[in-house]
Amino acid sequence: MTRLKDLLPTLLVATLAAAFGVALLQITGILTAVITSENGLAESGTVQLMLGLVAGVFITIAVYVSAVVTGNTVATVVAGRTRLIALLRLIGSSAGAQRAAIAREGLLVGLAGAVLGALVGSAAAWGIAEIGMAQGSIPRVTYSLVDPLLLVPMVAVALTTWLAAWTGSRRVLAVRPAQALGNATEADFDEVSSRRGRAVAAWILGVLGAGLLVLGVVVGLVRPEGVLIGLLGGILSFTAIVLAAHRVMPPVLRVVGRLFGDRPAARLAAENAVRHPERSSRMTIGLVIGVTLVTTFAVTMETYRHMLLIATDDQPELQDALGPVIDGTVAVFSTLIGFSAVIAAVGLVNTLSISVMQRTRELGLLRALGFDRRQIRVMVLVEAAALTVAATLTGLVLGIAYGWVGAQSILGSVGSGPGIVAPVIPWPIVAIVVGAAALLTLAASVAPMRRAARVSPVVALAVD
Amino acid sequence: MQIHPSDLGLIARVTNLGKRYGTGPGAVAALDDVSLGLRRGEFTAIMGPSGSGKSTLMHIMAGLDSPTSGRVWLGDTDITDLPDGELTVLRRRRIGFVFQSFNLVPTLDVRANVLLPFELDGRRPSKDEQAWIDELLDTLGLAPRVKHRPHELSGGQQQRVAIARALATRPDLVFADEPTGNLDSRTGREVLSLLASASSRTGQSIAMVTHDPVAASHADRILFLADGRIVRDTARSTPEEISSYMLAMEAAA
Numbered sequence: 001m002t003r004l005k006d007l008l009p010t011l012l013v014a015t016l017a018a019a020f021g022v023a024l025l026q027i028t029g030i031l032t033a034v035i036t037s038e039n040g041l042a043e044s045g046t047v048q049l050m051l052g053l054v055a056g057v058f059i060t061i062a063v064y065v066s067a068v069v070t071g072n073t074v075a076t077v078v079a080g081r082t083r084l085i086a087l088l089r090l091i092g093s094s095a096g097a098q099r100a101a102i103a104r105e106g107l108l109v110g111l112a113g114a115v116l117g118a119l120v121g122s123a124a125a126w127g128i129a130e131i132g133m134a135q136g137s138i139p140r141v142t143y144s145l146v147d148p149l150l151l152v153p154m155v156a157v158a159l160t161t162w163l164a165a166w167t168g169s170r171r172v173l174a175v176r177p178a179q180a181l182g183n184a185t186e187a188d189f190d191e192v193s194s195r196r197g198r199a200v201a202a203w204i205l206g207v208l209g210a211g212l213l214v215l216g217v218v219v220g221l222v223r224p225e226g227v228l229i230g231l232l233g234g235i236l237s238f239t240a241i242v243l244a245a246h247r248v249m250p251p252v253l254r255v256v257g258r259l260f261g262d263r264p265a266a267r268l269a270a271e272n273a274v275r276h277p278e279r280s281s282r283m284t285i286g287l288v289i290g291v292t293l294v295t296t297f298a299v300t301m302e303t304y305r306h307m308l309l310i311a312t313d314d315q316p317e318l319q320d321a322l323g324p325v326i327d328g329t330v331a332v333f334s335t336l337i338g339f340s341a342v343i344a345a346v347g348l349v350n351t352l353s354i355s356v357m358q359r360t361r362e363l364g365l366l367r368a369l370g371f372d373r374r375q376i377r378v379m380v381l382v383e384a385a386a387l388t389v390a391a392t393l394t395g396l397v398l399g400i401a402y403g404w405v406g407a408q409s410i411l412g413s414v415g416s417g418p419g420i421v422a423p424v425i426p427w428p429i430v431a432i433v434v435g436a437a438a439l440l441t442l443a444a445s446v447a448p449m450r451r452a453a454r455v456s457p458v459v460a461l462a463v464d
Numbered sequence: 465m466q467i468h469p470s471d472l473g474l475i476a477r478v479t480n481l482g483k484r485y486g487t488g489p490g491a492v493a494a495l496d497d498v499s500l501g502l503r504r505g506e507f508t509a510i511m512g513p514s515g516s517g518k519s520t521l522m523h524i525m526a527g528l529d530s531p532t533s534g535r536v537w538l539g540d541t542d543i544t545d546l547p548d549g550e551l552t553v554l555r556r557r558r559i560g561f562v563f564q565s566f567n568l569v570p571t572l573d574v575r576a577n578v579l580l581p582f583e584l585d586g587r588r589p590s591k592d593e594q595a596w597i598d599e600l601l602d603t604l605g606l607a608p609r610v611k612h613r614p615h616e617l618s619g620g621q622q623q624r625v626a627i628a629r630a631l632a633t634r635p636d637l638v639f640a641d642e643p644t645g646n647l648d649s650r651t652g653r654e655v656l657s658l659l660a661s662a663s664s665r666t667g668q669s670i671a672m673v674t675h676d677p678v679a680a681s682h683a684d685r686i687l688f689l690a691d692g693r694i695v696r697d698t699a700r701s702t703p704e705e706i707s708s709y710m711l712a713m714e715a716a717a
Binding site for chain 1: 548553570571572585
């Protein structure tokens with residue numbers, strides 16, 4: 001019953017995540033080989049552990065974001081197939097069997113993505129290593145791209161895709177066979193089930209996290225170890241925000257929606273962006289995670305650099321040496337974190353396309369009532385913009401706040417005793433994030449805009 | 465001197481209308497040389513069995529589809545060859561729609577749905593228009609519900625919102641496509657009398673496509689279509705008369 005077209009977005013996301021994981025581990029392996037050849041085995045043990053830990057963190061983030069994205073895509077596809085599912089239920093298929101079929105597809109797609117990703121990732125890692133060695137930026141060493149460890153991200157991707165398909169298909173259970181007979185008024189398919197457990201967990205984590213953040217800043221005034229408390233606080237409070245995304249994102253989307261003015265196309269677009277709060281929260285939260293992490297890291301480093309520049313005012317040669325190191329670190333880490341944002345962006349593009357196409361009838365109605373093609377296109381574009389702007393703004397605000405806490409707790413005790421560190425905003429990174437968001441908005445809306453504008457007003461009169 | 469449709473008291477008119485789907489021997493004629501005029505201020509029902517061409521006729525008269533041959537007027541405007549942009553503006557200002565499946569914008573509340581045609585035109589209703597809209601909402605019993613969204617309303621209420629939206633701009637012509645198709649019979653009768661009284665009280669021209677004899681009995685004039693041609697044109701009739709004619713048509717076929 002599933003068309004291949006519905007599976008492609010999930011396959012793409014799984015492939016990206018697996019490719020990222022595999023390539024990162026392989027590059028870690030190559031770097032370890034390089035360090036071993038230069039400094040001997042003794043030192044390489046620690047380095048390998050550190051590199052492995054860092055790679056593990058980034059792979060976990062990427063796999064997590066891809067699972068959120070996949071769950072959302074599956075939920076959106078299922079919502080659009082309600083009638084078909086109801087029909088199959090009507091002629092005797094059980095809800096459990098329907099759901100199992102979707103989960104099985106998820107596992108297969110996850111496995112295919114893992115294998116495909118391993119190939120793509122290996123090719124990328126090999127290419128990067130060969131280019132690096134050819135240019136002489138890393139010394140030539142013998143390395144192997146095959147490592148049993150590579151199975152970890154591959155298996156993780158396959159399993160999370162399976163799990164995400166299972167979770168995303170929860171709504172299948174709520175489809176009643178009679179819906180195949182009923183007429184086409186749009187069902188309200190937000191899971192309104194009480195999510196008390198999630199809310200309680202979010203509150204506890206949020207309060208605890210905020211407390212630890214404050215404690216980190218206070219401790220940071222006297223000792224730089226305050227940053228470790230702050231880090232814990234950051235992880236807890238950010239987890240709370242991700243858990244409570246369905247409460248946090250809709251108000252942001254509403255405020256952002258108002259920025260686009262009061263014309264009917266803009267107003268409808270703003271409403272569309274929040275019509276399924278669950279769905280739009282999941283669409284945006286991956287992007288929020290990416291932007292927050294990139295910004296946090298960049299703000300902390302930029303503030304750090306600013307402090308160093310002041311501290312080393314009398315040593316210009318040291319300043320010259322420090323600059324490229326910090327720039328390099330920021331660039332590498334931003335790229336690694338940014339990859340999760342790319343996965344989230346793919347998910348946003350998919351979900352927007354699917355959900356616009358599920359509204360064919362409503363688009364036909366608007367055309368019949370007198371929306372011209374341009375207004376339809378503007379409406380889709382504004383909807384995409386509302387989603388990306390909301391996600392980017394939230395990420396930037398959170399990132400600057402976290403980045404400041406990080407810098408303050410590390411640097412508050414440095415220099416002339418306890419002091420308040422003003423956060424320094426890394427404008428180039430902010431500009432790149434904003435530019436990427438603008439590109440994403442366009443990329444997400446091109447296909448749906450074209451298809452939405454092609455909808456004929458006659459479909460509004462048809463009874464399906 | 466050229467004769468305009470309005471000189472004949474017509475609000476819409478088609479001449480020698482043909483619509484074919486496909487080409488060659490497999491082509492199907494949905495409409496075959498149809499000529500008719502809808503009189504201003506009248507409530508006209510267009511009847512016919514499934515596949516008789518009644519929906520195609522309505523789509524073409526409403527500027528949603530283009531004919532293969534013949535010409536179409538709305539008021540004095542020849543809309544046959546109008547480009548999409550002008551047809552869009554025409555629908556916005558001069559045509560109202562009531563659909564079988566209610567078709568409201570789910571994200572807008574009742575008032576916003578009714579005001580949508582004005583907003584699309586980039587303007588607010590004038591004082592006079594606002595008074596008319598308030599009167600409509602009042603007559604249709606929607607006044608206490610203007611802040612509700614479509615999913616909070618019953619089917620009958622949703623259809624009344626759609627009627628308010630269709631009448632709000634006082635369009636030249638309102639098209640109703642099986643407006644009672646999704647309603648129980650009591651609610652359906654209410655909706656029909658609302659349409660009939662809009663026509664008799666305010667002179668609103670309405671064209672309703674239906675295959676329900678009871679629905680058609682509310683109309684001032686009834687046109688029957690079969691196999692893409694008009695086979696009968698009568699004044700107001702009882703449901704019994706309409707049914708027996710339809711049964712005779714079936715028997716003859």
